[in-house]
Amino acid sequence: MESGRVLSRRIAARARVPADTVESSGEKPRVVVPDKADDVKLVERIAGGDADALGELYDRYGRLAFGVLYRMLPRPEAAEEVAQDAFHSIWRQARSYRAERGSVRTWLLAICRNAAIDWRRTRGKRLEREVTIEAAAELLSDAKVDERVVDRLRAEHVRAVVGRLPREQREVLALAFWGGYSQSEIAARTNTPLGTVKSRVRLALNKLRESLEDER
C-alpha cells in the first residue's frame, strides 16, 4: 500500500503546478470563507438566468471543484470537460437547490463528484475508468492546501480528525470517494467481507460528521 507521503508526491507531480505555488508566488493568499447567505443569493441569481452569477460562483469554488475533479479523473482534459459539464448542471439545477438540505459548496461539489462518476462510467476509455486501489487509498494527501480555497487552520483540524480514523476506515472512504468504487466493489477488490466494509463506512462517516460538526 502506498504511503500518504508517496501518494501526495505523486499527486503533486501530476499537477501542472507545484503544491507550494501559493507560497512561492508572492501573492498574499486569499482565504475563501464561505458566506452561506451570500452563496444562496448567488444560486438564486443563477436560477433567474444570470450567467455572471455563475461566473461569481466559479470564482468562489471553481478552483476547489477543479482540484477535486483533477484527483478523481485520469487526465487534466477530462477534469476540464467534466468541470464544464458540472457548471452546466449547476445552471440547470439551480432552481431545485434547497438551502435546508446543505450548503452551496457541498451541493456544488456533489454535482461535480456525480459528473465525474458519470464520465468514468460512460465516456472514459476502458483503461481510464479504473482508478487503482493504490492511487485512491488515502482520503487526504499531505501536500499543502491551497489557502485560496481552504482555511489552513480548518484544514489542520480536518487532517487531525481524519488522522484519528483507523487506517482501514480512511481507506474505504478514499476508495469510494476518489476511486468511485461501491461498497461491494471495495469488498471484492480488497478481499474483505462486505459486512466489514459497510461497517467501516458507517463508523468512519459517523465519526467524521460528529468531529467536524462539533467545531463548525
Place this chain on the structure above:
Amino acid sequence: MSQERHPTEDLPAYALGALDKDERDVIALHIETCETCARDVAQFEEALFEAAAVGAVNVDPPADLRTRIVLRHRGARVPSATSWGERVIEFLRAPVPAAIPIALAILLVVAFGVVGASRQQADTYARALAGVADGRVVALAPTGANPDARAAVVIPTQGSAYLIVRLPAPPAGKAWEAWVLKPGTPGPVAVPAGTSERGDVFTLSLSAPLGAGDGVAITLEPASGSAQPTTQPVLAVAKT
C-alpha cells in the same frame, strides 16, 4: 412518518456514493419525502466534502475555463422545472407514446418483458391488458429512474378508468399513488386518484374523474397519502 422504516444504516454509504444502483434508488426516493434522513445525508455530505477539499489537488484550472462557462450560459434559458407540475412537463417533453391500440400495447409489453423484469411478470401484465374487452388503452412512459416500470390507463366504454401497473413493491411505509393531471398554468394540477402498496402486476382504479386530454402520473408517496406529489413520477403520460 414515525411508523416508517428509515434506512439509517445506509445513509453514510449513500452520501459517500458507495451504494449500488438499486440501493441508491430506494434511498433517493426515501429522502425525497423524509426530512429526517435528508438532513442526516446533508450532514454526512458536509463532513465528507470538507475532507475532500483538503484532499483535492492544488492545481490551477485552465485560464479560460471561467470565460467558457459564463459565455455558454449568457443569454441561455434556465430550465423552468421548479414546481412538480413543471418538472412533469419537462419530463413529458421526452418522446412518449400517446394512445396506442391494445394489440400494439401487448406487443410492446412482451418485447420489453424479455429485457426488463421477469418474463412471468411481463406475461401477467400482457394478459391483463389482453383481458380488456373494450375501450381504449393509453400507455404511460417510464422515467429513466425505473425503466422496467410499465403502466397503462384503461378507459372502458362504460365505467371508470383504471390503471394496469407493473411496478416493484414500494419500500415499507410508502405506496404508489396515481394522479390525474388537469390542465393548468403554469403546469398541470395533480389530483390524487388512488394509492396501492402492492407490487408486481396490479390494477388501480382512478378515483378522480379522467377528462378528455387529462394526463396521468404515478409517484412514490408516504403510505398515508399526499395532498400533492412530492417525488418525480415513475410513470406518466401527458394526455389520455
